[in-house]
Amino acid sequence: MKKMVVLRHSTPSRIMHNVHMICWIVLAVTGFAVYFKLVGEEVRAAFMQWHIYFAIPLTLVTLGYLVVTPDRAFMFAKELLSWDRDTIAWWKNLGGYPYKFFKIGSPGCPPQSKYNAGQKAFALSVVATLAILIVTGWSLYFVPQALGKLWTYIFFMLHVWLSFLVTLSLLFVHVPLSIYYWPDFKAMFRLGPGTVPLEYAREHNPKWVEKELALLKEEGGSPGH
Amino acid sequence: MSVAKVRTFTEPPNARVGSSSFRTGELKGIIHINHRHCVGCDTCTKVCPAGAISGGIGTTHRIEIDRCINCGQCLTNCPFGAIEQMAFIEEVLRKLRDKETLTVAIIAPAVRVAISEEFGAPPGTLTVGRLHKALKEAGFVIYENNFAADQTILEEGTELLGRIAYWLLGLKEFEIEVWGKKIKVGLEHFKHKPLPQFTSCCPGWVRYAELYYPKVLPHLSSCKSPQQMAGASAKTYGALDIWKHDPAKVYTVGIMPCTAKIFEASRPEFCHAQKWLEEHGRLPQRSQRIPDVDAVLTTRDLAALFKKLNINPMRFSEAETPQDFEWYSGGATIFGTSGGVMEAAVRFAFHILSGEEPDALSSAWDFKQVRGYTNPVVEATIQVPLKPAYRELLGSDRFELRVCTVNGIGTDGSHLKPIINDAIAGRSNFHFIEVMTCSGGCLNGGGQPVNPMGTSWIDPLLPLRL
Numbered sequence: 251m252k253k254m255v256v257l258r259h260s261t262p263s264r265i266m267h268n269v270h271m272i273c274w275i276v277l278a279v280t281g282f283a284v285y286f287k288l289v290g291e292e293v294r295a296a297f298m299q300w301h302i303y304f305a306i307p308l309t310l311v312t313l314g315y316l317v318v319t320p321d322r323a324f325m326f327a328k329e330l331l332s333w334d335r336d337t338i339a340w341w342k343n344l345g346g347y348p349y350k351f352f353k354i355g356s357p358g359c360p361p362q363s364k365y366n367a368g369q370k371a372f373a374l375s376v377v378a379t380l381a382i383l384i385v386t387g388w389s390l391y392f393v394p395q396a397l398g399k400l401w402t403y404i405f406f407m408l409h410v411w412l413s414f415l416v417t418l419s420l421l422f423v424h425v426p427l428s429i430y431y432w433p434d435f436k437a438m439f440r441l442g443p444g445t446v447p448l449e450y451a452r453e454h455n456p457k458w459v460e461k462e463l464a465l466l467k468e469e470g471g472s473p474g475h
Numbered sequence: 476m477s478v479a480k481v482r483t484f485t486e487p488p489n490a491r492v493g494s495s496s497f498r499t500g501e502l503k504g505i506i507h508i509n510h511r512h513c514v515g516c517d518t519c520t521k522v523c524p525a526g527a528i529s530g531g532i533g534t535t536h537r538i539e540i541d542r543c544i545n546c547g548q549c550l551t552n553c554p555f556g557a558i559e560q561m562a563f564i565e566e567v568l569r570k571l572r573d574k575e576t577l578t579v580a581i582i583a584p585a586v587r588v589a590i591s592e593e594f595g596a597p598p599g600t601l602t603v604g605r606l607h608k609a610l611k612e613a614g615f616v617i618y619e620n621n622f623a624a625d626q627t628i629l630e631e632g633t634e635l636l637g638r639i640a641y642w643l644l645g646l647k648e649f650e651i652e653v654w655g656k657k658i659k660v661g662l663e664h665f666k667h668k669p670l671p672q673f674t675s676c677c678p679g680w681v682r683y684a685e686l687y688y689p690k691v692l693p694h695l696s697s698c699k700s701p702q703q704m705a706g707a708s709a710k711t712y713g714a715l716d717i718w719k720h721d722p723a724k725v726y727t728v729g730i731m732p733c734t735a736k737i738f739e740a741s742r743p744e745f746c747h748a749q750k751w752l753e754e755h756g757r758l759p760q761r762s763q764r765i766p767d768v769d770a771v772l773t774t775r776d777l778a779a780l781f782k783k784l785n786i787n788p789m790r791f792s793e794a795e796t797p798q799d800f801e802w803y804s805g806g807a808t809i810f811g812t813s814g815g816v817m818e819a820a821v822r823f824a825f826h827i828l829s830g831e832e833p834d835a836l837s838s839a840w841d842f843k844q845v846r847g848y849t850n851p852v853v854e855a856t857i858q859v860p861l862k863p864a865y866r867e868l869l870g871s872d873r874f875e876l877r878v879c880t881v882n883g884i885g886t887d888g889s890h891l892k893p894i895i896n897d898a899i900a901g902r903s904n905f906h907f908i909e910v911m912t913c914s915g916g917c918l919n920g921g922g923q924p925v926n927p928m929g930t931s932w933i934d935p936l937l938p939l940r941l
């Protein structure tokens with residue numbers, strides 16, 4: 251029998267994620283090198299140009315995701331915003347992760363849906379930050395003179411320090427954990443389909459799997475192949 | 476908060492050494508970008524009228540002082556408080572402490588509606604009596620720049636009528652009547668002073684013309700600005716006849732909404748009082764230059780000086796009994812706002828040409844159509860009825876006075892350039908053109924308190940820069 255798999259990341263989601271990732275890396279490197287004056291004057295000027303160039307695909311892909319696949323965007327938003335009792339219970343021991351890695355706190359994890367509570371909170375903060383970066387970034391680029399000093403100042407500070415915070419949490423939480431969840435990582439980055447083994451999904455995201463299976467039963471299909 | 480804070484620095488040792496666009500004596504680098512604080516947001520480039528700021532987005536910006544007209548617009552619009560101003564607060568304090576020196580405050584009209592902001596009152600709070608009292612408490616005597624501006628408008632208005640009489644009527648002499656007095660104005664020298672006439676009281680604009688459009692200079696009014704008229708008359712008439720003080724020990728301080736005035740005061744030609752006093756034997760011939768205006772404090776600088784002396788102008792009452800140079804007509808108070816010089820000049824011309832008496836309470840004497848408000852350029856035609864003497868001369872019962880108000884030079888001259896080009900090419904439709912470097916006029920000058928919410932931007936946002 252073929253190993254049962256389940257679709258974790260749809261193609262549009264993967265395109266969005268990966269374009270975001272590449273752009274974010276370039277934007278972060280160029281942005282912080284400029285802000286903290288880590289490189290010389292001429293390199294800073296060039297970096298800022300690159301910063302603007304890479305902001306364009308980032309913005310287009312984000313808007314494209316919303317416009318071309320509004321259903322996906324809606325489902326993603328719904329998933330991130332649905333917090334049930336188990337989502338809240340997760341925070342009591344952070345899903346048992348501190349115990350698993352450092353033997354701090356207690357073990358055990360309440361059943362989670364497609365994303366666990368930590369991922370939900372993190373994704374929400376990334377989405378909000380992304381929106382703020384896009385709005386503040388383009389405003390600073392096109393109309394700083396019209397914002398008024400205070401708003402330029404606030405926009406600038408939000409742009410720099412939100413991107414800084416989120417970049418740190420990406421580097422030190424999101425990246426290590428996603429490598430730890432190797433099947434999930436592969437689903438995102440391999441050239442083939444964005445699927446994970448059903449067993450793996452059952453273990454980590456039981457509620458999601460249940461929901462998907464229930465849906466499929468209604469439609470009379472199989473979870474994957 | 477850094478958004479509203481302005482750092483100052485004292486005059487560096489070589490600031491008056493002549494080089495490229497500066498003559499010896501002229502102050503260089505009045506406005507300076509502090510590299511440590513500039514984040515490269517590029518706001519300053521967008522408001523600079525002279526294209527004097529270099530640096531791309533994200534990189535440290537720099538002012539090319541040879542191109543800079545000292546308007547300070549970059550400074551009041553920098554959201555990061557990265558732009559600094561040369562200030563003379565300590566020097567003025569030293570003069571105030573010196574018992575032998577008579578220190579004269581020449582206060583511009585735009586200061587009275589702004590200084591209170593530095594002491595916690597809402598923007599626009601009118602502070603006239605209070606400001607005078609605070610200045611006296613600090614040890615100044617007062618020369619209202621409003622009074623000097625009255626003089627300016629008499630001179631500049633007469634000059635405008637002279638140019639019109641010479642160029643449009645072909646007259647060699649012209650008679651005007653002011654306060655019942657008939658004055659003959661010789662017109663021959665207008666051969667070199669074509670129409671349209673431009674205002675000359677904004678030193679940012681004067682330097683702009685000198686640096687970028689020297690051909691337009693004959694069009695500029697030959698009148699000095701109110702500050703310079705005040706300085707020269709304070710050190711002559713004021714010192715000798717009113718205060719009875721040794722003119723060499725009179726120290727004049729322009730208190731201005733403007734950083735370009737700091738530059739204006741340093742221009743080497745402005746030592747007319749000294750020249751007159753020497754010619755009339757009231758001063759020994761001396762080699763050391765005595766400027767008409769010794770120092771300029773911006774509105775912000777004055778607030779800093781008051782704070783150092785523990786004086787809060789808001790503590791005093793508004794009621795006052797004006798003396799000496801505290802009197803003025805009030806007609807020039809509007810110089811502080813865009814269209815103000817124009818409106819005062821139009822009133823003067825209207826009065827002379829129509830023979831009608833101005834009425835401060837009548838709206839017939841308001842020429843609102845010349846006010847700048849938030850329009851970059853305003854054009855207006857004023858129908859002036861002529862009194863019989865002029866009717867014959869012109870062969871018409873009215874004169875169409877065509878005027879234009881440039882409300883801020885605009886980014887890299889955007890508002891002004893087409894108007895200058897027309898004037899130089901002889902295509903201009905106007906008789907009189909007011910140019911203020913700062914959008915909104917001096918109220919919004921580079922020396923005013925920095926309001927964190929503010930922006931000087933009055934232009935549309937499209938087309939976008941790509």
Ligand code: HEM
Nearest residue numbers: 277278281282284285305383384387388391413515516533
């Ligand atoms: C769509 C997205 C973005 C746009 C349109 C954008 C645009 C801009 C602009 C115009 C500036 C210059 C601000 C100025 O100097 O006034 C800037 C600066 C900066 N950006 Fe972005 N940005 C975007 C995303 C990001 C992201 C994702 C990051 C980081 C991860 C980031 C980090 C920074 C940093 C640190 C600076 C400060 C550089 C400086 O000192 O000028 N930006 N961005």
Ligand code: SF4
Nearest residue numbers: 513514516517519553
């Ligand atoms: S406005 Fe201020 S911070 Fe922005 S580029 Fe100019 S000097 Fe630098």
Ligand code: SF4
Nearest residue numbers: 523543544546547549
């Ligand atoms: S805005 Fe005014 S003061 Fe600033 S650089 Fe330009 S000309 Fe000079």
Ligand code: SF4
Nearest residue numbers: 677679733913917920
């Ligand atoms: S408009 Fe007024 S404040 Fe601005 S530069 Fe001219 S004189 Fe100074």
